[in-house]
Amino acid sequence: MAEAGVWSTYFYPLFLTIGYILAIVVPLLLVLAFITYFERKVWAAIQLRKGPNVVGPFGLLQPVADGIKCLFKETIVPAGANRMLFVLAPMVTFSLGLIGWAVIPFDQHLVLADLNVGLLYLFAVSSLGVYGIIIAGWASNSKYAFLGALRSAAQMVSYEVSIGFVLVTVLLCVGSLNLNDIVEAQKGLWFFIPLFPMFVIYVVSALAETNRTPFDLPEAEGELVAGYQVEYSSMTWLLFMMGEYANIVLLSGLSVILFLGGWLPPFHVEPLMAVPGVVWFLLKTAVVVFFFTWTRATLPRYRYDQLMRLGWKVFLPASLAMVVIVAGALHAFDWLPR
Amino acid sequence: MIIQTIMFYVLAVVTVGAGVMVIASRNPVHSVLFLILAFFNSAGLFVMMGAEFLAMILIIVYVGAVAVLFLFVVMMLNINFAELRAGFLQYLPIGGVIGIILLAELVLVFASGAIDIEVPTTVASPTPPADEITNTQALGDVLYTHYAYLFQGAGFILLIAMVGAIVLTHRRRADVRRQRITDQVARDPKATVQVTDIEPGAEGTWKSD
Numbered sequence: 001m002a003e004a005g006v007w008s009t010y011f012y013p014l015f016l017t018i019g020y021i022l023a024i025v026v027p028l029l030l031v032l033a034f035i036t037y038f039e040r041k042v043w044a045a046i047q048l049r050k051g052p053n054v055v056g057p058f059g060l061l062q063p064v065a066d067g068i069k070c071l072f073k074e075t076i077v078p079a080g081a082n083r084m085l086f087v088l089a090p091m092v093t094f095s096l097g098l099i100g101w102a103v104i105p106f107d108q109h110l111v112l113a114d115l116n117v118g119l120l121y122l123f124a125v126s127s128l129g130v131y132g133i134i135i136a137g138w139a140s141n142s143k144y145a146f147l148g149a150l151r152s153a154a155q156m157v158s159y160e161v162s163i164g165f166v167l168v169t170v171l172l173c174v175g176s177l178n179l180n181d182i183v184e185a186q187k188g189l190w191f192f193i194p195l196f197p198m199f200v201i202y203v204v205s206a207l208a209e210t211n212r213t214p215f216d217l218p219e220a221e222g223e224l225v226a227g228y229q230v231e232y233s234s235m236t237w238l239l240f241m242m243g244e245y246a247n248i249v250l251l252s253g254l255s256v257i258l259f260l261g262g263w264l265p266p267f268h269v270e271p272l273m274a275v276p277g278v279v280w281f282l283l284k285t286a287v288v289v290f291f292f293t294w295t296r297a298t299l300p301r302y303r304y305d306q307l308m309r310l311g312w313k314v315f316l317p318a319s320l321a322m323v324v325i326v327a328g329a330l331h332a333f334d335w336l337p338r
Numbered sequence: 339m340i341i342q343t344i345m346f347y348v349l350a351v352v353t354v355g356a357g358v359m360v361i362a363s364r365n366p367v368h369s370v371l372f373l374i375l376a377f378f379n380s381a382g383l384f385v386m387m388g389a390e391f392l393a394m395i396l397i398i399v400y401v402g403a404v405a406v407l408f409l410f411v412v413m414m415l416n417i418n419f420a421e422l423r424a425g426f427l428q429y430l431p432i433g434g435v436i437g438i439i440l441l442a443e444l445v446l447v448f449a450s451g452a453i454d455i456e457v458p459t460t461v462a463s464p465t466p467p468a469d470e471i472t473n474t475q476a477l478g479d480v481l482y483t484h485y486a487y488l489f490q491g492a493g494f495i496l497l498i499a500m501v502g503a504i505v506l507t508h509r510r511r512a513d514v515r516r517q518r519i520t521d522q523v524a525r526d527p528k529a530t531v532q533v534t535d536i537e538p539g540a541e542g543t544w545k546s547d
Contacts, residue, residue: 010341085367085371115390116390116472116474117390117391117394117474120391120394120395120398121394123398124394124397124398124401124402127398127401127402127403128397128401128402130402130406131374131406134406134409134410134413135371138367138413146413150410150413150414153406153409153410157403160402160403177474305517306517309519
C-alpha cells in the first residue's frame with residue numbers, strides 16, 4: 001500500500017497541478033500572440049489605416065508569421081556582453097510575466113493557487129519585473145541599453161510606491177489579501193465607483209509599471225534606439241515582447257479584480273447571471289487591454305523629469321492622502337470589514 | 339513528509355551556497371544577483387514554515403526595493419574590487435579570530451540552554467494557533483494593537499532619518515531653471531497673448547507693444 005500512498009499524495013497532485021498550469025499558460029500564450037495582432041489592428045483603425053491584412057484571412061496569421069520569423073533569425077550576443085546574464089534577462093522577464101497568473105481567479109473557485117496573501121504575491125511579482133530590464137541593460141554592455149535600463153528601474157520603483165498605496169486602500173475595504181475575497185466584497189458595488197481616484201492612479205501607474213506609452217521612456221526609440229532591448233535579436237527579443245505583453249494583461253486582469261468586480265456580472269439580473277464568470281472576467285480584461293492600446297495610439301511620450309514629478313510629487317501624496325481618507329471614512333462610519 | 343524534508347534541504351543548501359557566492363564571486367553584480375537568490379530561498383523557507391506573509395514581505399522589500407538599489411549602486415559606481423581585495427591576507431588573521439570568537443559564543447549560548455528556542459508562550463501576546471487566524475492577522479494584531487505606539491515610534495525614527503538624509507544631501511542650485519507647472523497653468527492668456535486684427539494689405543498696423 002505504500003506505493004499507492006506515494007502515488008496519491010505526491011504524483012497525482014503533481015500531475016494535476018501541471019495540467020492546471022498548462023491549461024492556463026497555453027491559452028495565455030495564444031492570447032499574447034493575438035494581442036499583438038489586436039493592437040496593430042486597433043492602431044490602424046485609429047490612424048485610418050488597414051493594419052496587417054496579408055497573411056491569412058484578415059491578416060489573422062500575422063502573429064504566427066512574426067513568431068516563425070523571430071524563431072529562424074540568428075541570436076546575436078554582442079562581443080562585450082556578459083553571455084550568461086544576457087540570455088538570462090529575457091527569460092526572467094518572460095517567466096515573471098507568466099507566474100503572476102498562478103493566483104488570478106478566473107471564476108469563483110477557478111484559480112490555480114488560492115493563496116491568502118494573493119495580493120502581496122502579485123505585488124511581489126510586479127516589483128520583480130524591473131530585474132529583467134536592468135540585467136538586460138547591464139549585460140548588453142551598450143550605453144543605450146544601460147541608459148534605458150536605468151530609466152526603467154527608476155520609473156518602475158517610483159510608480160510601485162503609488163500602486164502599493166492603491167492596494168492598501170482596496171485591502172482596507174476588503175479586510176483580506178485573498179483575491180477571491182476581494183472580488184466577493186464587490187458584490188454590491190464595484191470598487192471603481194467609491195475609490196475612483198485610486199482607480200485612476202492605479203491605471204496610470206500600471207501604464208508606467210509596464211513601460212507603456214505615454215511612459216515608454218525605457219524604449220524611447222527617438223533617443224535610445226530601443227533602450228534595453230537594443231542588442232537583442234530573434235527569440236531573446238521575442239521573449240521580452242511576450243513578457244511585456246504578459247505583464248500588460250496581468251495588470252489589466254488585476255485592475256479588473258481590484259476595481260471592476262472580477263468575475264461578477266455588472267448587474268444581478270437573470271440573463272447576466274447565467275453567463276459564466278470566466279466570460280465576464282475575460283471580457284473586462286479585454287476592455288482594459290483595449291484601453292492600454294488606445295492610450296498608446298493617442299498620447300505622446302512624457303518627458304523624463306515630468307514622469308518623475310508625476311510619480312513622486314502628484315501620485316505619492318495623492319495616494320497617501322487617499323489611504324488616510326479611506327481609512328478614516330471606514331472607521332468613522334463603522335464600515336470596517338470584520 | 340519526505341518531500342518537505344527534501345525541499346527544506348534544497349532551499350537551505352542553496353541559501354547557504356548563494357550566501358557564500360555573494361562574498362566569493364569576483365564580479366560585484368554577480369554578488370548582488372547571488373544575494374537575490376539567497377533572499378528567494380529564504381522566502382521559500384518562510385513559506386515552508388507557514389509564514390507566507392513574511393515570505394512575501396521579504397521578496398517585496400528586499401528583492402523588490404533594497405536589492406534594486408544595491409544593483410543600481412554597484413552598476414553605477416566604478417568600484418575597483420581588485421584594490422579592495424588587496425588587503426585580504428593582511429586582515430585575514432584578525433577577521434578569523436573575531437569569527438571564531440563569535441562562533442564559540444553562539445555554541446556556548448545554545449549548548450548551555452541559556453535561551454529557550456521554543457516559541458515563548460508567556461509574553462503579552464502569545465503566538466495564536468496557526469489554524470485559527472492567518473499570520474497576516476496575527477502580525478497585524480501584534481504590531482498595530484499590542485505594540486502600536488512602539489511601532490509608530492520606530493516609524494517616526496525612520497522618517498526622521500530619511501528627512502535628515504535628504505536635508506544633508508540636498509543642495510539648492512540657483513543656476514538651474516526649473517519647470518513650475520502650477521505657474522504655467524495659472525498664466526492668464528490675456529496677459530501673454532495679444533490678438534491683433536491686421537487689415538490685408540495695410541502697412542504699419544503691427545504694434546509690438
